[in-house]
Amino acid sequence: MTLAYTPTPNGASSKIAQVMERMGAAMRFAKDEEIFFQDDDAELIYLLQSGAARTTRLLADGRRQVGGFYYAGDLVGFETGEVHRFSAEALTDCTVLVLKRRALKEFAGDDELERAIWEATRAELERAQDHLLVLGRKTACERVASFLRGVAERAPAERHALPMGRQDMADYLGLTIETVSRMLTQLQSSAVVSFESARQFRITSPQALERLAA
Amino acid sequence: MTLAYTPTPNGASSKIAQVMERMGAAMRFAKDEEIFFQDDDAELIYLLQSGAARTTRLLADGRRQVGGFYYAGDLVGFETGEVHRFSAEALTDCTVLVLKRRALKEFAGDDELERAIWEATRAELERAQDHLLVLGRKTACERVASFLRGVAERAPAERHALPMGRQDMADYLGLTIETVSRMLTQLQSSAVVSFESARQFRITSPQALERLAA
DNA sequence: CGCTGGATTGAGTCCGGTCAAGCCTTGTGG
DNA sequence: CCACAAGGCTTGACCGGACTCAATCCAGCG
Numbered sequence: 001m002t003l004a005y006t007p008t009p010n011g012a013s014s015k016i017a018q019v020m021e022r023m024g025a026a027m028r029f030a031k032d033e034e035i036f037f038q039d040d041d042a043e044l045i046y047l048l049q050s051g052a053a054r055t056t057r058l059l060a061d062g063r064r065q066v067g068g069f070y071y072a073g074d075l076v077g078f079e080t081g082e083v084h085r086f087s088a089e090a091l092t093d094c095t096v097l098v099l100k101r102r103a104l105k106e107f108a109g110d111d112e113l114e115r116a117i118w119e120a121t122r123a124e125l126e127r128a129q130d131h132l133l134v135l136g137r138k139t140a141c142e143r144v145a146s147f148l149r150g151v152a153e154r155a156p157a158e159r160h161a162l163p164m165g166r167q168d169m170a171d172y173l174g175l176t177i178e179t180v181s182r183m184l185t186q187l188q189s190s191a192v193v194s195f196e197s198a199r200q201f202r203i204t205s206p207q208a209l210e211r212l213a214a
Numbered sequence: 215m216t217l218a219y220t221p222t223p224n225g226a227s228s229k230i231a232q233v234m235e236r237m238g239a240a241m242r243f244a245k246d247e248e249i250f251f252q253d254d255d256a257e258l259i260y261l262l263q264s265g266a267a268r269t270t271r272l273l274a275d276g277r278r279q280v281g282g283f284y285y286a287g288d289l290v291g292f293e294t295g296e297v298h299r300f301s302a303e304a305l306t307d308c309t310v311l312v313l314k315r316r317a318l319k320e321f322a323g324d325d326e327l328e329r330a331i332w333e334a335t336r337a338e339l340e341r342a343q344d345h346l347l348v349l350g351r352k353t354a355c356e357r358v359a360s361f362l363r364g365v366a367e368r369a370p371a372e373r374h375a376l377p378m379g380r381q382d383m384a385d386y387l388g389l390t391i392e393t394v395s396r397m398l399t400q401l402q403s404s405a406v407v408s409f410e411s412a413r414q415f416r417i418t419s420p421q422a423l424e425r426l427a428a
Numbered sequence: 429c430g431c432t433g434g435a436t437t438g439a440g441t442c443c444g445g446t447c448a449a450g451c452c453t454t455g456t457g458g
Numbered sequence: 459c460c461a462c463a464a465g466g467c468t469t470g471a472c473c474g475g476a477c478t479c480a481a482t483c484c485a486g487c488g
Contacts (some may be wrong), residue, residue: 441478
């Protein structure tokens with residue numbers, strides 16, 4: 001049972017997924033449970049099978065930066081050096097395949113696998129670079145619009161669910177929850193998106209959203 | 215299995231440097247000249263031999279994000295996919311070794327080279343992730359302090375030169391030139407650093423700088 | 429039902445941006 | 459060697475967008 005292609009940012013190539021499925025151990029994490037910690041030795045790699053997760057980084061005084069959100073099919077924590085630079089936490093209950101890095105390395109001679117690892121690292125780098133532009137040069141409204149567009153891009157559905165709360169969005173976008181909330185209501189009142197509940201929306205005007213995401 | 219430590223952010227492992235030196239073509243770029251353009255096909259990889267460069271990304275309305283600064287020994291533009299996601303420009307006159315990606319791929323069977331490429335990509339990712347925290351969660355003063363610390367970390371010298379202008383710093387830090395300038399004078403009047411000219415400084419109080427960089 | 433925690437809304441503040449002078453360095457030509 | 463111009467940097471006054479603090483609101487759930 002190979003995973004189908006996933007359009008998600010860090011979708012595991014089928015090759016990595018194959019190895020994980022053959023050799024990985026299944027684990028479950030409850031909502032808000034830590035999957036791994038910042039500064040821990042990075043001995044394991046994780047493949048999300050269901051649910052969603054976030055990576056976070058803390059400053060000494062408690063300020064938090066969310067590095068990214070991960071969904072079923074995504075690899076988490078593999079693109080690191082000896083030590084994790086982020087923590088990872090379950091956003092919802094989720095099931096994960098876990099494999100020792102060491103085990104993956106045993107396939108090191110396998111060109112296809114090597115390439116898949118590099119490509120996945122590169123994809124993660126592109127995510128980070130896109131994120132840089134958002135944090136460095138976009139306004140609050142543009143950030144929130146970019147975020148919603150990003151969520152929507154993951155799947156061509158009519159309605160989109162937000163597995164994360166406002167605080168997670170805020171820490172991802174470099175804003176406060178209040179500002180995120182205000183921008184969301186503003187986008188709604190200008191008929192760009194429409195929220196059916198706090199965690200579920202549909203896009204009313206894709207062009208307007210695209211334009212605002214800049 | 216870990217590569218030797220290189221003090222530069224994206225320092226080419228000796229292995230990649232070896233291949234570049236054997237097979238690369240030497241080129242020169244004048245100050246402010248473009249090395250490659252955003253959205254161009256990424257056919258070539260570049261090894262800076264002397265001088266410094268920046269990578270930049272533009273928004274439609276002209277807002278600019280500087281992705282990073284590169285110095286002698288750094289690889290530029292190799293960690294990309296088919297197309298460059300940033301432009302690269304010479305910060306000063308510089309000399310560069312250029313090699314076709316294709317040529318590097320001919321060594322694809324070479325494990326050491328594969329590993330070096332991955333490590334270099336990973337190093338670039340770590341840079342980007344550190345940068346995310348700065349842009350997402352730090353104040354203007356902390357950003358400037360982080361930046362100066364970063365410059366200083368590259369070499370354990372008494373005095374440090376800044377090859378980039380205020381606008382480049384500002385676009386790197388997600389600030390305006392005025393704010394950068396103000397923070398620099400503020401850091402100077404609180405005796406954290408001391409500028410001998412606009413482009414040259416020394417650190418008066420390393421502890422204070424470290425604390426401010428947060 | 430009421431409780432609880434997340435989300436929204438409002439009022440006021442402040443950090444960093446904007447606009448506008450001025451200053452200082454560098455380089456060029458007389 | 460000096461005068462001047464040009465560009466980069468600094469400084470000041472003011473403004474505004476995002477933050478802070480605080481009060482609701484609301485949905486989910488016991």
